[in-house]
């Protein structure tokens with residue numbers, strides 16, 4: 001009781017302190033921010049709860065002992081209490097499962113159909129796994145808790161000694177083994193069909209490099225040569241923020257883009273790298289997710305099948321947009337790592353591509369000892385908009401000259 005008194009005093013004084021602090025904030029118009037309860041508060045609350053349970057337990061014990069000394073039968077049948085708690089747990093738990101499926105299950109349908117070829121296979125796999133595991137989960141839990149309820153200890157029955165049964169052992173070993181083998185095998189084959197596929201020489205993927213850093217995505221398109229040039233972290237400077245190696249001629253025509261634009265029904269190969277910590281390249285509508293790891297390059301190739309416009313019509317939502325997100329908690333502004341993704345026709349894609357800015361600026365040309373085109377110099381320095389197309393052409397011309405020299 002003394003311990004309880006001490007705890008209570010500490011608790012009330014802590015509370016009074018919090019109230020004083022709150023009063024102080026209301027008196028002044030200055031916003032002091034919310035009053036945070038520290039760890040000690042929660043530890044005290046926990047100890048208080050333990051103490052409460054212990055006191056109730058002691059009180060019940062006193063009640064039982066009193067009945068015993070008076071020669072009365074036991075007041076509380078703990079076997080029945082436990083059995084009823086088991087039954088209640090089953091009912092509440094099953095309702096919880098129903099709630100989870102009906103409330104959060106709806107959120108899955110917000111995702112709508114997969115907008116990529118392989119996405120449909122991933123969805124199939126997801127549904128199959130969910131159906132099998134849900135059936136098993138519900139059946140086994142009904143059996144578990146219902147048995148605990150119906151076969152609770154009772155003075156009316158004698159427990160039946162049943163130590164072993166080979167048939168039951170075989171059934172509960174072989175059936176789950178078969179089901180799990182089926183799931184793992186199907187998962188493995190689905191995964192393999194996504195990552196190892198034979199390339200169609202008539203329909204080669206376009207290459208896009210994505211570099212993650214805290215807290216943004218840098219997008220680099222391959223340009224007309226369809227090859228993304230090399231980069232090296234040792235080349236990173238104030239003007240070359242990705243460390244692109246312009247000694248590699250494949251880099252000369254590479255383009256930077258503010259958003260990701262993809263032509264529909266054309267395979268796209270994403271080259272994924274990271275500058276600082278691990279991020280995760282996540283495009284939910286295409287069922288694409290892969291970590292971007294510093295010091296390592298990973299790849300994901302897929303084919304988008306539904307254009308943004310088609311999806312807007314399907315969803316009856318004129319504001320719908322595909323999106324690229326970071327799916328790895330990478331720091332304070334993780335939530336803000338987003339990029340707009342647009343799927344368009346081949347023609348629109350080509351038009352858009354000609355408007356993108358080349359990475360290679362005149363400053364970079366000087367830094368890499370590359371010839372600077374004289375007539376286009378002022379235009380290229382101001383960069384964006386319609387001048388970008390001219391700059392891209394100049395870059396190509398210089399590229400060709402270089403190629404001739406070699």
Ligand SMILES: [Cu+2]
Pocket residue numbers: 279280326327328329330331334335337
């Ligand atoms: Cu992140």
